[in-house]
Amino acid sequence: MAKVQNIKGMRDHLPQAMLLRQHIVATVQRVAERYGFEPLQTPVVEYAELLEGKLGDDEKLIYRFADHGDRNVALRYDQTVPLARVVAQYAGQLTLPWRRYAYGPSYRGERPARGRYREFYQFDADIVGSSSPLADAEIVALLSDALEALGFPGFTTMLNHRQVIGGIARTSGLDETAAGGVYRAIDKFDKLGVDGVNTELVRMGVNSAAADQILALVQIDGDPNAVLTELEARLAADTRAVAALANLRAIIVALDAMGVSPSRYRIAPRLARGLSYYTGLVFETSTPHWPAGSLLGGGRYDELIGQFAGRPIPTVGLAFGLDRLHDVMAELGLGPRPTTTAVAFVTIFGPEHTAASLALARALRAGGVNTLLSLETGALGKQFKEADRKGVRYVLVLGPDELTRGEVVLKDLRGGDQRSLPQAEVLAALLAAR
RNA sequence: GUAGCCGUAGCUCAAUGGUGGAGCGCCUGAUUGUGGAUCAGGAGGUUGCGGGUUCGAUCCCCGUCGGUUACCCCA
Structure with missing residues (x-):
């Protein structure tokens, strides 16, 4: 191996x-x-001779090799020499x-x-x-x-x-x-x-x-x-x-x-x-x-x-x-330190509720919310745990109760509070919370 | 390029020339509509790789790969 x-x-x-x-x-x-x-943007590979003569003693630091066509090529050691080539070539x-x-x-x-x-x-x-x-x-x-x-x-x-x-x-x-x-x-x-x-x-x-x-x-x-x-x-x-x-x-x-x-x-x-x-x-x-x-x-x-x-x-x-x-x-500790790109995690309550969750995820994505979809059904605890470990802040639950009422449960994992709200309002709520 | 130090579980690190451990993490359960906290149980290792010394090597020696520190250099 x-x-x-x-x-x-x-x-x-x-x-x-x-x-x-x-x-x-x-x-x-x-x-x-x-x-x-x-x-x-220019290629990382250049003719070796292009890079030679610009570095003095540092030439030995250039990665160079022969390619399949026996050309003497090198990996660029900076982006300045390629710039010079471009300026000359496309004058x-x-x-x-x-x-x-x-x-x-x-x-x-x-x-x-x-x-x-x-x-x-x-x-x-x-x-x-x-x-x-x-x-x-x-x-x-x-x-x-x-x-x-x-x-x-x-x-x-x-x-x-x-x-x-x-x-x-x-x-x-x-x-x-x-x-x-x-x-x-x-x-x-x-x-x-x-x-x-x-x-x-x-x-x-x-x-x-x-x-x-x-x-x-x-x-x-x-x-x-x-x-x-x-x-x-x-x-x-x-x-x-x-x-x-x-x-x-x-x-x-x-x-x-x-x-x-x-x-x-x-x-x-x-x-x-x-x-x-x-x-x-x-x-x-x-x-x-x-x-x-x-x-x-x-x-x-x-x-x-x-x-x-x-x-x-x-x-x-x-x-x-x-x-x-x-x-x-x-x-x-400067700058944002997110652990993932997703903001929302859509759970799947059970196999028979898959379609409803997929539709919800699709609607959120279409509305501009980065959404992670559970790939497992049932066992909500595991799904919540996955969302938590990934660092996704909001978890959505679409169970039989919610479906009957046309609602979705939205839980904020950061604070722990959750509420049930009409499906039509979920997207707006997430966009507002973001 | 020169010299030193390091390499053990996913991570951080112990250990002894004689059957390799801990913490954290991970998995399962307590908890069939909810993560974190707690408790119980569990899985996980060719001790970087190759060779040598030895009855026996994670430990000693050599090589190699990788990391790291100080020089050299730094377009």
Whole structure:
């Protein structure tokens, strides 16, 4: 017999988890559509060469194999590269700027850890074909609205710009080739602290004066405007950094005008992210209630799509990590926690009353009430028990007494009270109670 | 990729180199027109899988699969 077991890092999502996951997706989708984003779906399998050359060292994490036609294929590791392919492939059919969202699984052959899986679901939202800071701001506003709609009690989005990090490295006397390690080191600031990052920087050959300067810049924190002003002063010699800071300032001005509370974001020069294809804004949202990693992240990547399209197409976007959002919400008790989809449970009093119960169930369903029908007849106790265990709130009984009077017994399992009412009124009663 | 820890009933976990237990859950009944609470009874195990050591392995050793923690990495 085949092994009854999952592939490492791949999970089943049983009904109780799915109900919360679907709530999350529906909520985020509703917000995205509020901003006029349109849905896109692409296959999980792509030509391997499409994904190669975008990830750097992470290429070894790509799931790849030969298909039945000996094609060299791979499972997508994110939804951004497929987006780039679509934009290039359907250039004539898409009106830019294009706002699109996508929801689905991606795959990475890395070691599973808390909140990280080999098959993971993401909800992506991107604005393709605009370099306006309004696009960057809209993405940040969208994520703020979405997390608030989901009921997150406290979250903060850290904003940074790739050329601010570049400027920090350059003004500290580091060349671009050494910068990669520096980015990784400062990205660990929250985990390692000042001394830890300093040790790390020195260990990779940064002299201590430069390390001190990097650490001083990276620790700048506080009111977004004040942080920008301070960075502008300290990085004034680096023209690219100055431009980046002006860009960030334009973004937060737009955020304020869009109604995003300044308490929801910070300018964080220490935020690095992977950076492999980011060119401008980078951001990451986290909550103090979940120390292990961020809820979502994103940024501006103005060059990636151009690699496929043959002309530059500036784009900014984000990805919600569904698995992590779900884990955090489940742990914090956020969101609805239904155990089933049904609201009503129709019992069958006995074999001879089957038709009447079926007709009742049909009428409730036609009226828009999610209705579970008993598949057993008689033994009302067992039927009630099934309804109770499923978490269905209302149970309906159609016995000989009720049928004679043209009524139905409606019992609320939550409170335990029940009443008998005319059949014609049951639907309205359930709709009102819901 | 490196190192550690874990894997026993549906779930959470005990146990001993010598016939594997509990709580919760589940099933049946008390209750042939009503779930939860209570009481009584019951079912449920190749101790992840494979190999080795041993008279004998759930326990010790090796491998493997899965989970998990810290590193690495995190598009």
